[in-house]
Amino acid sequence: MKLYHFPHSPNSRRVLAVAFHLGIELELETIALPTGAHMQPDFVKLNPNHKIPTLVDGDFVLWESTAIMHYLVSKKPGTSLWSDEPRVQADIYRWLYWNIAHWSPACGIFVYEYVVKQFRNLGGPDPEELTKGEELFHRFAQVLEDHLKRRQWLVGDHVTLADYATGSFLDMAEPAHIPVAGYGEINRWYGNIMNLDAWKKSAPANFL
Ligand SMILES: N[C@@H](CCC(=O)N[C@@H](CS)C(=O)NCC(=O)O)C(=O)O
Structure with missing residues (x-):
């Protein structure tokens, strides 16, 4: 899975921390917000909001950090970050x-x-x-x-x-x-x- 992120972005960091917590290895690609990389057409095709974080898992593209955190959790059933209760x-x-x-x-x-x-x-x-x-x-x-x-x-x-x-x-x-x-x-x-x-x-x- 590939995560488009920017290291100083709080929205990115929560996803990255959850991936580390779960032991999920992500391929990381930095989207340099200060240089406007998030406005490049190839990135906007992935996320029309031109925002990071954005996750790509095969042919599935997911944006919104909270949704991405849930998706990562779904890969590790039984994790204590979530609950069955x-x-x-x-x-x-x-x-x-x-x-x-x-x-x-x-x-x-x-x-x-x-x-x-x-x-x-x-x-x-x-x-x-x-x-x-x-x-x-x-x-x-x-x-x-x-x-x-x-x-x-x-x-x-x-x-x-x-x-x-x-x-x-x-x-x-x-x-x-x-x-x-x-x-x-x-x-x-x-x-x-x-x-x-x-x-x-x-x-x-x-x-x-
Ligand atoms: N609700 C979104 C917010 C994402 C967001 O606002 N990301 C900022 C960086 S922290 C961004 O990419 N800003 C670029 C822009 O809005 O053009 C999420 O939780 O993923």
Whole structure:
């Protein structure tokens, strides 16, 4: 299976970490976002959204990081990243959808304003966007912070897809100025993720 990715992309990294966790070897091809490689016609044919990550498995092309994580899990039945228990599945889905709907978009505002715009020479951060980002971020960070009290992981007592998906944006906290510093439980939990071998192996070779 081949994964088109960009090492600094949080959406890519969650997929890569899950592949390492599951012991699935992926052929990696870097799509250099700063040079616009994601806009090349051959890549857009694979993913009309021109976004990474994108997975190719034979004649099957799959985009959306959460769908790709599920596809990888389907290759390793019985993995502890997922569950056969309907309520545990629902709980993992809850955090995966929450991440897509609320958490990643809130973090994404900071990544776009402080990192992507710099890559693309689009000028400095827009204060209105930052205000919107702060509002959204703090609203949802408090939900995560409260949930994590007395918990090591989002669901149950071990790491699941929910942690890899939700944690991945925090890798960008420093360069993107994501205002997570005051959230002790979130930082403790992200420390657990950072200690995982799969997370370490998925790290980009250089810092931004
Ligand atoms: N919902 C998508 C988001 C993917 C995404 O936004 N990827 C970014 C990099 S982190 C990208 O490729 N941006 C290029 C663009 O939007 O043109 C997923 O989870 O895979």
